[in-house]
Amino acid sequence: MKVALISDIHSNIFALNAVYADLNKEGIDFILVAGDLIGYYYWPKEVVKLLRNDNRVICIRGNHENILLETLLSKEKAEFYRKKYGSGYDVCHESLSGDDIRWLTALPEYKQLNIDGCTFYMSHGSFQDTNDYLYPDASFERIKQNYSDSNVTIFGHTHYPFIHVHENKIMINPGSVGQPRDIGGLASYAIIDTKNFTTRFKHIAFDHSEIIKTAKSKDTQLEYLWKIMNR
Numbered sequence: 001m002k003v004a005l006i007s008d009i010h011s012n013i014f015a016l017n018a019v020y021a022d023l024n025k026e027g028i029d030f031i032l033v034a035g036d037l038i039g040y041y042y043w044p045k046e047v048v049k050l051l052r053n054d055n056r057v058i059c060i061r062g063n064h065e066n067i068l069l070e071t072l073l074s075k076e077k078a079e080f081y082r083k084k085y086g087s088g089y090d091v092c093h094e095s096l097s098g099d100d101i102r103w104l105t106a107l108p109e110y111k112q113l114n115i116d117g118c119t120f121y122m123s124h125g126s127f128q129d130t131n132d133y134l135y136p137d138a139s140f141e142r143i144k145q146n147y148s149d150s151n152v153t154i155f156g157h158t159h160y161p162f163i164h165v166h167e168n169k170i171m172i173n174p175g176s177v178g179q180p181r182d183i184g185g186l187a188s189y190a191i192i193d194t195k196n197f198t199t200r201f202k203h204i205a206f207d208h209s210e211i212i213k214t215a216k217s218k219d220t221q222l223e224y225l226w227k228i229m230n231r
Contacts, residue, residue, distance in 0.1 A: 001116040002026060005174040005190040007034035007124075007156030010064070011088055012178030013043035015187040016050060018206035019177050026191060028056065030115055034156035035062025035124035037104065040088045040179055040225060042214050045095040052103065061107035062124035062156060063131050068092055069105045086219035112150060116194040121148035125157045134173070136162035147171055152192060161188045161201055170199065184208075184231030 004023055009016050023031065037051065037059065038044040051057045064085075071078040071089045081089055092101070109130060110123040125132040126146050134146055135158050143164055147153055153171045160182050161175030175188025182188065186203040193199075208229040215225040 001029040001194045003030045003032060003115055003118075003120075003192045003194060004028045005032050005034065005154055005172060005192065006177050007154075007174050007189075008036040008062070008159055008176035008178060009033070009038075009047055010036055010176070010178035011038045011041040011044040011047055011091070012206075012211065013046040013050070014208065014211060015178045015204075015206040016047055018204045019187050019189055020050070022202060022204050028191070031057045032111075032120065032122055032154060033057060033059040034122050034154050034174070035060050035107075035130075036064045036156060037062075038068060038088065038092055039064030040085055041211060042088060042091045042218065044088070044092045045100070048096065048100050048104065052100075058111060058113065058122075059107050060111050060122055060124060061104065061109060061130075065104050065107060066130065068101070072101070086215070086222050086225055112148075118152065118192070118194040118197075119150035120152045120154060121150040122154040124155065126155060130157075133158050136160055136173075143171065151197075161190070163190075163199060163201075170197070172199065175201070179228060181228065181231070184229050 037047055067081055071081055112121050124130045126134045134155050147169055155173050159176035162173050164171040174190040177187045180186055180188050185208050187206055188203055191200045212226040212229055219225050
C-alpha cells in the first residue's frame with residue numbers, strides 16, 4: 001500500500017489542494033497527518049473540511065491545535081498569539097464550527113498504527129514534547145533517542161524534511177505542506193510503499209499569490225508570513 005505522510009498544513013488550502021492532486025495521481029491508500037492543520041494562514045475551514053471528508057486520513061494534533069484551544073479560553077493568550085503568529089486563529093474562531101473545533105482539539109497527541117504489516121508511530125514534535133524541535137542537523141544520539149519501536153517513526157513541527165535510517169527502522173519528517181521552510185512555494189510531503197519500504201520525498205508547486213496578498217492585508221506587521229513563500 002502507498003502511504004502519504006504530510007504535516008504542518010497551517011490553513012493553506014492552496015498548498016493542500018496541490019498536494020491532493022498529486023496524491024490522487026499517485027493512488028495513495030492512506031494519508032497520515034502529523035499535526036498543525038491550522039495556524040498562520042486563513043483557510044482553516046476548507047482544510048478541515050477536506051481532511052474530515054476523506055476516509056484515507058488519520059490525523060494527530062500539533063502545537064497549533066493546542067494554541068487554538070488556548071486562544072478560545074483566554075483573551076490574553078489570544079492577543080499574545082495574534083502578535084506572534086498573526087490573525088489565523090481569529091479566522092478559526094470565525095469560520096470553524098463548534099464541531100470542527102471539537103474535532104481538532106480532540107485529536108490525539110500521538111498515534112501508533114499498523115498498515116499492511118508495517119507499523120507506524122506518529123507524533124508532532126518529539127518524544128519529549130509536542131513543542132520540541134528535532135531538526136535534520138540534530139546529533140546522532142538525539143535522533144537515536146527519538147526512534148519508536150515501530151518500523152516508521154514520523155515527526156513534523158520543524159517544516160524541514162529529513163529521513164534517517166537506523167537498525168532497519170526509518171525516522172522521517174515529511175516537511176511542511178503549508179509553510180515550507182526549505183524551499184518556499186513548494187509543498188513538501190513523503191510517500192512510503194509498505195511492500196518494499198521505498199520512500200520518496202515530493203515537492204509540489206502551488207500558487208501562493210493569494211496567500212501573499214491576504215497576509216499583507218491581514219497581518220501587515222508580520223512580513224515573515226509572506227516572505228517565506230518566496231524563500
